[in-house]
Amino acid sequence: MNYERITQKLSILADAAKYDVSCSSSGSKRSNPDKKLGDSSGMGICHSYTEDGRCVSLLKILLTNYCIFDCAYCVSRRSNDIQRAAFTVEEVVDLTINFYRRNYIEGLFLSSGIFKNADYTMERLVRVAKTLRLEHGFNGYIHLKTIPGASEELLREAGLYADRLSVNIEIPTDDGLKKLAPEKKRDEMTTPMQHISTGIVASKEERKVIRSAPAFAPAGLSSQMVIGATGESDLEIMQTADNLYQHYQLKRVYYSGYVPISNDQRLPGLGSPVPMLREHRLYQTDWLMRFYGFQMQEILHPEYRNLDLALDPKTGWALQNLHLFPVDVNRADREMLLRVPGIGHKSVDKIVAARRFRSLTFEHLQKMGVSMSRARYFLLCQDKNEVLRRAPGDRTQLRNVLIRQAHSKYRSALVQQGSLFDQADETTGLSATAVPDLHHLFADSL
Amino acid sequence: MSTLEYDGSFEGFLTAIFDCYAQKKTDVRIRNACASTTTLFGTNIRVRTDTEKSNRVWEGLKKRTTKEAARQFYCNFLSELPDFEDHLLEYARYVFASREDVSRDFSHPAVLRTAQVARMVGREKHRMEAFVRFQLSGEIYHASIHPDYNVLPLIGPHFKSRYADQRWFIWDEARHYGLLYDLEHLQVVHETPEETQADTARTSDYARLWKTYFQSTNITERRNMKLHVQHVPYRYWKYLCEKQPL
Numbered sequence: 001m002n003y004e005r006i007t008q009k010l011s012i013l014a015d016a017a018k019y020d021v022s023c024s025s026s027g028s029k030r031s032n033p034d035k036k037l038g039d040s041s042g043m044g045i046c047h048s049y050t051e052d053g054r055c056v057s058l059l060k061i062l063l064t065n066y067c068i069f070d071c072a073y074c075v076s077r078r079s080n081d082i083q084r085a086a087f088t089v090e091e092v093v094d095l096t097i098n099f100y101r102r103n104y105i106e107g108l109f110l111s112s113g114i115f116k117n118a119d120y121t122m123e124r125l126v127r128v129a130k131t132l133r134l135e136h137g138f139n140g141y142i143h144l145k146t147i148p149g150a151s152e153e154l155l156r157e158a159g160l161y162a163d164r165l166s167v168n169i170e171i172p173t174d175d176g177l178k179k180l181a182p183e184k185k186r187d188e189m190t191t192p193m194q195h196i197s198t199g200i201v202a203s204k205e206e207r208k209v210i211r212s213a214p215a216f217a218p219a220g221l222s223s224q225m226v227i228g229a230t231g232e233s234d235l236e237i238m239q240t241a242d243n244l245y246q247h248y249q250l251k252r253v254y255y256s257g258y259v260p261i262s263n264d265q266r267l268p269g270l271g272s273p274v275p276m277l278r279e280h281r282l283y284q285t286d287w288l289m290r291f292y293g294f295q296m297q298e299i300l301h302p303e304y305r306n307l308d309l310a311l312d313p314k315t316g317w318a319l320q321n322l323h324l325f326p327v328d329v330n331r332a333d334r335e336m337l338l339r340v341p342g343i344g345h346k347s348v349d350k351i352v353a354a355r356r357f358r359s360l361t362f363e364h365l366q367k368m369g370v371s372m373s374r375a376r377y378f379l380l381c382q383d384k385n386e387v388l389r390r391a392p393g394d395r396t397q398l399r400n401v402l403i404r405q406a407h408s409k410y411r412s413a414l415v416q417q418g419s420l421f422d423q424a425d426e427t428t429g430l431s432a433t434a435v436p437d438l439h440h441l442f443a444d445s446l
Numbered sequence: 447m448s449t450l451e452y453d454g455s456f457e458g459f460l461t462a463i464f465d466c467y468a469q470k471k472t473d474v475r476i477r478n479a480c481a482s483t484t485t486l487f488g489t490n491i492r493v494r495t496d497t498e499k500s501n502r503v504w505e506g507l508k509k510r511t512t513k514e515a516a517r518q519f520y521c522n523f524l525s526e527l528p529d530f531e532d533h534l535l536e537y538a539r540y541v542f543a544s545r546e547d548v549s550r551d552f553s554h555p556a557v558l559r560t561a562q563v564a565r566m567v568g569r570e571k572h573r574m575e576a577f578v579r580f581q582l583s584g585e586i587y588h589a590s591i592h593p594d595y596n597v598l599p600l601i602g603p604h605f606k607s608r609y610a611d612q613r614w615f616i617w618d619e620a621r622h623y624g625l626l627y628d629l630e631h632l633q634v635v636h637e638t639p640e641e642t643q644a645d646t647a648r649t650s651d652y653a654r655l656w657k658t659y660f661q662s663t664n665i666t667e668r669r670n671m672k673l674h675v676q677h678v679p680y681r682y683w684k685y686l687c688e689k690q691p692l
């Protein structure tokens with residue numbers, strides 16, 4: 001290994017890959033029956049965290065940052081005057097294996113700029129995955145980003161070796177895409193999604209009958225959107241996301257606040273803040289849709305196009321629907337408990353388990369770790385007098401109380417545009433990047 | 447009050463619980479013989495570890511609760527927190543006194559406590575699975591850790607299935623014992639293998655490449671050290687090669 005050369009390539013190609021926020025390494029069932037290297041049957045582990053507080057789970061790099069395209073929002077666009085580099089297939093394989101053996105990573109997330117053409121690039125990405133699996137018996141996690149316009153055949157091969165495939169939507173609206181990436185076509189994104197999604201469904205069916213049939217992208221399909229680059233509304237973003245979940249069975253959609261990289265007139269200029277709070281609210285909305293039984297239309301609709309930045313979307317929804325509250329902790333069903341601001345899945349599990357033994361009081365809930373600061377306004381317990389009684393029509397007042405509360409809690413984070421929000425947060429019952437599939441603690445037995 | 451002293455092993459502790467029942471003792475506490483200080487009041491009774499007794503308690507616990515509850519019970523033992531014996535004894539008493547499975551009765555203090563401590567231990571286990579950084583010396587990958595709780599027994603199976611084709615060794619600096627995997631079995635050892643003592647000072651190329659990666663993947667515009675430190679508390683930094691000067 002030429003250490004100096006690899007170091008240089010690594011710093012260029014990791015830097016160019018960092019804007020893709022996905023770093024999940026869960027959802028694969030790949031175990032290690034033949035006593036070779038690696039096991040991805042667990043929940044996925046964050047091995048470290050960057051100084052911006054994001055999980056480092058995978059070796060996330062580009063194969064190359066040479067690109068024939070000129071997407072305005074991308075550092076690797078061909079008109080950008082930057083240092084270029086390219087890894088060989090062997091170099092990526094070697095880094096992956098050696099990082100994995102030292103317990104630095106769960107696996108590889110490989111993406112690339114487009115050199116020559118889509119298939120030429122995709123073929124190399126696939127070759128990396130194939131070499132890892134077949135020549136090195138590697139059972140760690142592999143995420144391949146597909147190249148827009150790559151052939152169906154290559155996608156099929158990619159799905160055989162990768163755990164996850166992603167097709168990035170990049171810009172949430174078609175207009176925005178036309179403006180910023182005129183060389184890209186929306187259907188070059190949706191067609192591969194269709195192929196992959198069909199492949200995943202078919203392989204699942206097949207494996208029900210023949211257990212040894214090969215898995216196809218067992219950790220599913222994901223996508224990413226850049227937020228705040230084109231003046232789109234939250235409604236437009238979540239409509240696109242909802243459409244992806246509904247039509248292509250996506251596992252995850254990622255929202256990536258645009259980090260300004262140029263002074264292109266079409267985009268927010270250098271030095272504009274990264275819309276991190278907005279990004280956080282979008283993740284929360286996404287969570288409400290995927291794990292809390294909410295329909296997108298309950299949260300955003302044409303009369304309500306943008307999320308309230310001051311409050312989490314669940315609290316926002318509750319304030320619009322005060323007639324459904326307070327909810328009786330000892331009687332309400334799971335679905336309704338999950339809709340109470342401040343109560344997350346863990347709390348609901350505990351409540352439902354514990355109330356079988358006795359009627360729960362305010363104090364019980366507190367001791368159990370249910371965060372009552374927000375929930376108390378929406379809950380009824382055994383000792384009813386603990387509940388702050390609301391006169392009807394108090395919505396504005398309650399809203400102010402809740403905002404003040406959220407502010408004092410998050411003030412420091414708001415000031416530094418930070419995302420303290422990204423931690424698992426039982427207060428909102430929601431979390432953004434601390435995804436549940438990464439943070440399950442117990443996967444094993446005694 | 448009498449104190450039952452056990453030898454520090456899990457079997458010993460379960461035997462002590464058995465003896466509490468067998469001797470119909472109520473005003474009693476259980477303590478680790480190695481850790482406990484002599485008491486001024488009451489009597490100290492030495493427990494003789496007996497696997498038949500300990501098995502009966504263990505099987506009884508599992509039968510009356512769930513596998514998950516038994517796992518949590520064991521995690522509490524590994525927590526080594528002060529007075530964990532009292533909580534577990536109270537927990538066991540509640541379980542054995544109840545007809546139905548009470549392991550999810552979270553409004554009962556002992557049940558709640560057991561679940562909470564198990565969660566803390568689980569978090570530490572998860573952290574160690576994440577923060578172990580192997581170095582390669584000769585043919586063996588080795589690492590040192592200093593976990594808050596005694597989680598080495600919990601993390602062994604994870605590393606064994608993941609690194610089935612490489613020899614590895616993890617040393618608990620706080621408790622002075624380690625786990626060695628020799629491509630076949632997991633073994634508890636009380637000394638570090640010789641090959642791991644050589645040239646630990648030299649940082650390998652891959653460790654340096656990893657640090658290069660770690661720095662390049664960071665987005666400075668999003669810097670948030672508070673969150674960073676919350677995820678990677680200072681006390682773990684010395685084991686993480688990406689947090690070392692190159």
Ligand code: SF4
Pocket residue numbers: 067068069070071074075076077078112113114181
């Ligand atoms: S095709 Fe991809 S790598 Fe190339 S400029 Fe567009 S976004 Fe960047």
